[in-house]
Amino acid sequence: MCGIAGWVDYERDLNDQRAVIQAMTDTMALRGPDAQGIWIDRHAALGHRRLSVIDLEGGVQPMYADADGKTLACITYSGEVYNFVELRDALMQRGHAFRTKSDTEVVLRAYLEWGDACAERFTGMFACAIWDLREQQLVLIRDRLGVKPLFYQPYGRGVLFGSEPKAILAHPEMRARVGLDGLRRALTFARIPGEAVYDGMFEVKPGHIVRVSRDGLSERCYWKLEAREHTDSLDVTIGTVRAHLERIMQQQTVSDVPLCSLLSGGLDSSAITALADRIVRQRDGVPIRSYSVDFAAHGVPFHADMARDAPDAPFVRAFVDQLHTQHTGIVLDAATIGSSEVRHAVVNAFDMGWKAGSDLCPSLYLLLEAVRKDSTVALSGEAADEVFGGYRWFHLPNLYDAPTLPWKASRPDPGRVLSPDLFNALRLPEYWADMHAQLCRAAPALPGETGIAKRKRELSYLGLTSWLPMLLDRKDRVSMALGLEVRVPFCDHELVQYVFDTPWSMKTFDGREKSLLRAACADVVPDAILKRSKSAYPATQDPAYERLLQQRMAALLEHPSPRVRRMFDQHALRGLIDKPLADVSINWDRSDLDHTLALIDWLERYDVELVA
Template structure:
């Protein structure tokens, strides 16, 4: 959007920006341009493959009313379509896209409160010459914007905005701090001048400037139900959510880890498909060559996934679940082309390493069979599944609990120059962001100190932690044209469980008590008894050696970034292999290698 020029002369730039999203939308492309508003779209066809083309334009008497570019799914679109038809709207397609467009014409930006789903969209309101950006409540789908002197640029990912030559590729001190702390600050786009629409937020940009509002926040209220009623309500919500999220005109599957979360989704999805005679469910799991046979427990993982995956599949034999293991090795994980694709998908150096790479490879393999996948992502944040939820010292540490637990997935701080780190003062930045987050927590009068603190901890996870995982999931999946849905992020379930007392969430003395009880009848005992185990990471010593070799080549070539500390890097390369230090060492090396590649390929200027 630009009020200072004529965008009809910028078709080539719009095309370049749109084409960066080809991975997200491999099935179709479209553009719409007027003097002051221009919209580009790449489509991944899920519902109404022929009729849902975008940008979608609403007209009346030959005059354009509004133009929509939309990513995601609205799961209650059928009910909304019926309501809108009753209000006089006529529909040309079967798509949820047209429902969103017509809902905007009916309710303006008030449409957001009517939507159940995962979505990010922009509406160019031609009547008002105004752009409206809307993002779903939990931040499942990404949406970025970059104000300009005459208007704004926007896109699903930073790369779309960075494709415009008017954008500076600069990361300043605040952006570097955000890269170094394992917390996702709402609205922070890392690149200077770039912002992310806040989950549950709306941004409007017109001739009078930019305004923001939040249409959804986590509410606090008394929980009226006893334990049996609460368990039944959770199960009823899950049944409804999973069934809604099975709507698709393309092949669909589930992602299965053998944990409680993904197993529950798989079991409920298989039941729903059978109930409606919609065929057999496919499921996929990631594994590594020799992983189960040579598995060594570590601080994060007690057991490998494969035995529990196969137990669940056998347990669901009556549903005819068709399962496949995607087995990877170190050569797959170190493939330069794959690593470059992962960085391209992420747009930022995350330092997560093989957990990103293996997820990308898993999704790429799944995409050969399915276009939509259901995931168990976010159940830990909703139900209290991480170990640090249950460690009093970590809970009361006075910072983000995952940081107090020692979780380190962003390892750039271990390779950067010490003077730079002092200047950035990441501990001070973390304390500031922690204070901001606590100030937002919706309080409930009369709660005990324990319940009030656990409400804070749950809020921190649902607003500052889960967004990192949702972003990772979305980027890795959409990079290969796979749509991953997250039933546990349905806002109805999130609100209900958020307001359930912590004592009830842990009634059996374990993590995720409510979910375990709600899904007990559909899961085998082995899965119900299994302790929480995070997404797997390869334990192959050859992978660590390959990382060290690549870091050594970088150091010897003189291409080490100026902000990195060569002595630290050399010490990492020379450090003997050790099962105790392996996780941190690998994270440090991954951080260095990805940060270096990012500076080079994204042509980033670090201005600190």
């Protein structure tokens, strides 16, 4: 896992632009704390910051391949290709010789052998840029689910690219300009594949390849979800899901550095941790490390709400008592979560706006900061709800029948604190409805599929292509800001496609959410967790956290910047600090306050120019 950056320009000699590519690469320093490298050809410059995970000595980048004294291609690469050993064996049989044991060299050699069709052979999470000296073209490749980010911006006769927008913005001729569409994206709890917040900037779509040549840019899709007839019985389906999970965990527990698992006491993380623990014990003779997060109560009793009907701690204890992992519980308090140091670190990580309300991003940062002290790789349960149908909006008609993004149907409008003119210009409800319609049109369906079956497939597609990318981006930004690689086993494309094909009646065969996952892991997950209903990522219920936010907003309003005066309704902002405190995790007033402060932090930190 690393950070990449680069510049291709067919009208400039980039050999004298080392300082620029160095500045772009330096923005990725937190993503890759172990090493850095720059490679420059006349029309291409590649930068790399490395987090060493596989082949610690040999996997230095950018990495080039040559023949007969001539360089053929050079790669800068981030991520993990889990089937690299099998691919290396296949390439060796075709005459390729390897200098390292890294997956980076396998990806590069695979490109030389199969061209950009190599992407279809990779299993993993990855984003890479390959400069082909033979064709004088750049090839950008991103994994199927978009676990690893990759952004680009056409520029002159070429392109700028990076793991994060800040790498592109570090170019001296780039500006952080955001139009109305970009601001809509920054305010929306969803993503449209390919779109970015900044004007002129794009992301490589998941499962896509972008080619840059003298003739311009072209794009090719190498993978997408399809609707296929599911003919397996229930028992076979449960067994196949389990077989996929065991295959995935065998692949994703390979690491040359310490590995752990994030444990919430929910079904998803418990299944991952239990299966990984079996493999680690057999291979290394020790239990896996696991980590959980909780919040200091300070006399505040837990209050159940629609997101969490019980605290996580008893379920974490039940898991650890039964499986005896090497467990560490991280306890956070409101003062630490709300500290200016933590918020500054989070804002630095989120250069496209910080969409998560409440304390989720700061608390996630603090959890992963503690994890990073002992581990370099962590397993996480993201995507299980999208794959297996865990969210409330899969099950409640008032949400899944809404003519908008289903998760928006129960959320207040995040633009309520903007100036009236700006709020009216954004037309956010119409934007969300249009986004919903656009994504539904793209959703695959079986011939003749109608009614509830078609709608549930649309919901799965919406979750996997619009909601999940936001969660993956959040986990990537926070973890990589700490130099921690987070692997997401439920994003394996074979598992995703198999369960996507499974009819909704089978996904909920026992009348509950995530029935298939629960049945597939029933023998390794404690009964208390199997019986537990879906619970969201925890949030502090301590009113002291909201009090800290109110104090920050009050201080900001004493001397508001010209940008804040121009973009926000000052009366609405003051209204956020006059509301009574609440001790629940789903508190929309607190969420509005937190989200607004995060939005202002982003606008100020990146000197965003609104071009509306």
